[in-house]
Amino acid sequence: MSVETSEPVFKNGVLRWVDARLPVLSWGYNEFMAYPAPRNLNYWWNFGSLAGFCLIVQIMTGLVLSMHYNPSAAGAFQSVEHIMRDVNYGWLLRYVHANGASMFFIVVYIHIFRGLYYGSYKAPRELLWMLGVVILLLMMATAFMGYVLPWGQMSFWGATVITNLFSAIPLVGEPIVTWLWGGFSVDDPTLNRFFSLHFVLPFVIVAVVFLHILALHQFGSNNPVGIDLTKTDKIPFHPYYTVKDLFGLSIFLIFFGFFVFYAPDFLGHADNYVPANPLQTPPHIVPEWYFLPFYAILRSTVFEKLFAPLALLGYVGIDAKLAGVLLMFSAIAVLFVLPWLDGSKVRSARFRPIYKWVYWLLLIDVVILTWVGGQVPTDRVVWIGQFAALYYFVHFLVIIPLLGKFERPRPLPESIGKPVLGRARLQPAE
Structure with missing residues (x-):
């Protein structure tokens, strides 16, 4: 069965009228439904769409949490407790957001290792791979700044240690640290900077993801065999892979839900439930688990x-x-x-x-x-x-x-x- 993208015919007259003047519906149909995909993709290819789902969840929960958060050294920790105890379903929003970051990294790391195994970084998909690495870097920056926001012991000292690393850079290191801190120590200005950047960077990630998808559709998806395809090797993305993605999403939600409802603090650190104290250093400062390989290096x-x-x-x-x-x-x-x-x-x-x-x-x-x-x-x-x-x-x-x-x-x-x-x-x- 061969497939080619074509202009969809909308039965609804309003949709036809809108699409004739602003063809976003036709574009979306061709890119996400009629898009010709290899017929032999396995479930390891589900993790691209799962990453997109995680990004949407993080943005939606983050928007609501930001309405109740107080980005100040005096009020940040208490505002998080207020969200957990007083806001309707605030505990659920925070656990979904906090554990969602870990789920996002799990999905992306699997996505990267799938690309390494099947050679998805090779020509002509080099730029696609590089955009994926840019997304990973933006995720790391966003996650680090988000980890600082609860203003617990591990948040405060993690921010102090990691930002201090820039002081090792000759000549410009100390000015960079001062700019990051907004002063001469991790304090109110630091928290305000990190909150602003943590709010904005997810939308930058969305923009890069859009470029990532454009680069993907330029030459099409790689496949488990790793050979170039003919027209007869392709099928429409919908309904074959939308159904497959929905099945993968249902399994993922079971895994995600286990952590949210039964082990919400399993991937976190107990010291972050203690308010930040600049005068007391934790015995063992450790970042979130998804930074640990790079921390070890x-x-x-x-x-x-x-x-x-x-x-x-x-x-x-x-x-x-x-x-x-x-x-x-x-x-x-x-x-x-x-x-x-x-x-x-x-x-x-x-x-x-x-x-x-x-x-x-x-x-x-x-x-x-x-x-x-x-x-x-x-x-x-x-x-x-x-x-x-x-x-x-x-x-x-x-x-x-x-x-x-x-x-x-x-x-x-x-x-x-x-x-x-x-x-x-x-x-x-x-």
């Missing part, structure tokens, strides 16, 4: 027992703190250049036997980094974190480029239907 330069050459960087003005900051940001930056680091012509890991094993090693490595980031930094924990951080960069900067040159992929099928419909005559991978 940041801390990997604290001890120089493994990376002894880092001591040499001090002669050029790069101390352990600055090196950690550079590595932390490089962990994201390396994703931007991944399409050019991987020189293999084959997209899907199904046909790359060595890459498939390396992929699972990366996933295990990220899980280890997440665990390390949440632990007290003893010598043993930091050593594990250093090895895991080292492998993370070796994976992208050494192993992936070498595999692109020396790996011998298995032959590719001629079409996505051949592996299912019968014995395929295979074409050799380039």
Whole structure:
């Protein structure tokens, strides 16, 4: 069955009149209903639409919460308690919003690892992948600022530690920290800045998501086989994938609802239920779980027992703190250049036997980094974190480029239907 986008015929006369003068309905129909999608997409492709659902939930609940929130050091913590205790269904709004951030990151991380497995970052979808990384960065900035707003102990000290990292940047570091704080310590101006940015950035994310969708529809979705498609390999997005997405959404809501109604504080930290106290430092400052892999990479330069050459960087003005900051940001930056680091012509890991094993090693490595980031930094924990951080960069900067040159992929099928419909005559991978 082949499909081509076409102008829809609306039965309603008002809709026809509006669409003739402002063709947004035709555009939406062609882009989200008649859009030709590969016929072999599996449930791992549900996570793109789930990410969009999470973004809408965060914006809607955030708008209502902002009506009751007081962005001041004196009133922020009490306003959150007011929302929980006095606002009708305020507890539900806050738990949905707080746990929704975690659900958003879970969905996006799965979405990213799906792209890594099936090679969705390869040509001609490089810009699509890069826009996705931009969305991840904006999500991190938004989530960090939102985590500060309850003004609990972990919020206050997390903001103090993370913003202080910018002071490691030579020459401009201290002015940047002062600008972020709005003064010389984390206080009222800091909270006002973070509240304003936390409110605005989700709408910036919406704009980038729109560009992400445009880039996706320019060349079409990748598929599990990873080969280019013909017209007969495509079907309309609706109703086939809308039904599939709705099923995935129902399963996701069960998972989401469990945390909201039965374990609302499982992914949070108990210290954030204590009002911020600038005179009392928590025994163990730890960010939210979705920042832990990058926090572990940041801390990997604290001890120089493994990376002894880092001591040499001090002669050029790069101390352990600055090196950690550079590595932390490089962990994201390396994703931007991944399409050019991987020189293999084959997209899907199904046909790359060595890459498939390396992929699972990366996933295990990220899980280890997440665990390390949440632990007290003893010598043993930091050593594990250093090895895991080292492998993370070796994976992208050494192993992936070498595999692109020396790996011998298995032959590719001629079409996505051949592996299912019968014995395929295979074409050799380039």
